[in-house]
Amino acid sequence: MMPDHVSAEAPDARACQAFDEAARREVLAEVLAALPARVRPRARVDAPLGALTTYRVGGNAAALVDAESEDDLLGLRDALVSSGAAGQVPVLVLGKGSNLLVADSGFPGVVVRPGSGLAALGGLDAEAPGEGGRAGLPAVSGAAVLVRAGGALGLAVLARRTVDAGLRGLEWAVGIPGSVGGALKMNAGGHGADTASCLVRYRSVDLVGAGGGESEAARLRLGYRTSSLGDAEVVVWAELTTIRGDPETGRALISEIVRWRREHQPGGSNAGSVFTNPPGDSAGRLVEAAGMKGLRLGTAQVSEKHANFIQADDGGKAADVLALMTHVRRKVAAATGVVLRPEVKLVGFGDDPLGDAGHAPMEVDP
Numbered sequence: 001m002m003p004d005h006v007s008a009e010a011p012d013a014r015a016c017q018a019f020d021e022a023a024r025r026e027v028l029a030e031v032l033a034a035l036p037a038r039v040r041p042r043a044r045v046d047a048p049l050g051a052l053t054t055y056r057v058g059g060n061a062a063a064l065v066d067a068e069s070e071d072d073l074l075g076l077r078d079a080l081v082s083s084g085a086a087g088q089v090p091v092l093v094l095g096k097g098s099n100l101l102v103a104d105s106g107f108p109g110v111v112v113r114p115g116s117g118l119a120a121l122g123g124l125d126a127e128a129p130g131e132g133g134r135a136g137l138p139a140v141s142g143a144a145v146l147v148r149a150g151g152a153l154g155l156a157v158l159a160r161r162t163v164d165a166g167l168r169g170l171e172w173a174v175g176i177p178g179s180v181g182g183a184l185k186m187n188a189g190g191h192g193a194d195t196a197s198c199l200v201r202y203r204s205v206d207l208v209g210a211g212g213g214e215s216e217a218a219r220l221r222l223g224y225r226t227s228s229l230g231d232a233e234v235v236v237w238a239e240l241t242t243i244r245g246d247p248e249t250g251r252a253l254i255s256e257i258v259r260w261r262r263e264h265q266p267g268g269s270n271a272g273s274v275f276t277n278p279p280g281d282s283a284g285r286l287v288e289a290a291g292m293k294g295l296r297l298g299t300a301q302v303s304e305k306h307a308n309f310i311q312a313d314d315g316g317k318a319a320d321v322l323a324l325m326t327h328v329r330r331k332v333a334a335a336t337g338v339v340l341r342p343e344v345k346l347v348g349f350g351d352d353p354l355g356d357a358g359h360a361p362m363e364v365d366p
């Protein structure tokens with residue numbers, strides 16, 4: 001449905017918008033037609049997207065392509081480039097959708113979803129190089145073992161399978177409902193570790209440019225929930241370092257992490273922490289101190305259990321979640337002077353979803 005404010009625009013603006021929409025649909029049709037024959041059956045137009053996120057709100061993707069191999073990704077890249085869509089039509093890489101809020105109007109571009117064919121876990125028996133090891137890999141201790149995890153592999157599966165194989169160090173990932181690719185993009189972490197602390201190397205396909213290939217972890221410039229991974233760059237696999245250890249001890253740690261999560265974090269539809277923690281403080285504490293814990297706005301509510309979580313009702317609206325984020329952020333800024341930085345990625349909301357334009361610059365990463 002057309003948003004209310006559009007009806008107030010001049011007729012020329014509406015005509016222009018209609019033309020843009022028609023042109024975009026034409027370009028998308030060209031992209032899908034240019035896909036390799038094996039990929040085409042896995043491409044859909046106007047496909048549900050919000051439903052694929054943990055918020056379970058939001059609209060459709062103009063096009064959604066399931067990729068099961070690096071070749072599929074390369075085929076999509078060729079289609080985007082040959083149709084002239086690369087750089088014209090927005091591209092979104094979808095992992096498990098656990099850090100995304102999709103607008104009710106959806107996403108007007110191509111979404112690529114790496115599937116089970118890109119979720120392998122290998123190298124469990126391969127000893128990592130010791131000091132002065134294989135060229136191109138950082139030296140790690142003799143007891144270390146590298147594993148190679150597909151970009152679409154779930155982090156909980158990664159944690160449990162490595163522990164079962166007698167490999168320790170990735171237990172922290174068990175409570176994060178994302179994928180390996182999403183973890184690289186976000187530098188996901190918790191319980192005293194993060195992706196940066198174990199990532200050695202990764203492989204990616206750049207869907208719109210000449211980037212991609214194999215790279216050292218340093219290229220990602222991983223920061224607190226940030227990376228320099230391009231928005232149209234798809235993680236194919238990541239090599240992560242583990243150490244040999246007792247599976248029982250690893251399983252006990254996993255159980256403790258799962259127990260802690262259940263005790264401290266709400267269930268329901270959410271995307272984890274809404275805002276990153278400002279230096280030396282916690283976003284949850286600030287939201288609570290500003291009196292926002294439990295606040296409801298339409299179909300969205302600041303969790304009663306953890307003030308840095310916003311939950312959406314079944315059948316809720318992304319607009320309500322965004323409005324609540326905006327409101328909470330303003331209240332915290334007014335009460336404490338701290339402008340919270342969103343951790344959740346806002347998809348399809350336009351250039352200035354939180355209304356920052358014209359206001360004081362946002363706090364940057366420490």
Ligand SMILES: Cc1cc2nc3c(=O)[nH]c(=O)nc-3n(C[C@H](O)[C@H](O)[C@H](O)COP(=O)(O)OP(=O)(O)OC[C@H]3O[C@@H](n4cnc5c(N)ncnc54)[C@H](O)[C@@H]3O)c2cc1C
Nearest residue numbers: 095096097098099178179181182183185188189190235272
């Ligand atoms: C209950 C709950 C608890 C959470 N707890 C934590 C936590 O403790 N710590 C934490 O860091 N996060 C946490 N999160 C947030 C989220 O799980 C992480 O950010 C996770 O890394 C996102 O992975 P994803 O696969 O779901 O990515 P998505 O949400 O699908 O996407 C997030 C970003 O990653 C990109 N992306 C996804 N897959 C790929 C790929 N294969 N290649 C390239 N880019 C890709 C997307 O384009 C997007 O920019 C939590 C979320 C929930 C719902």
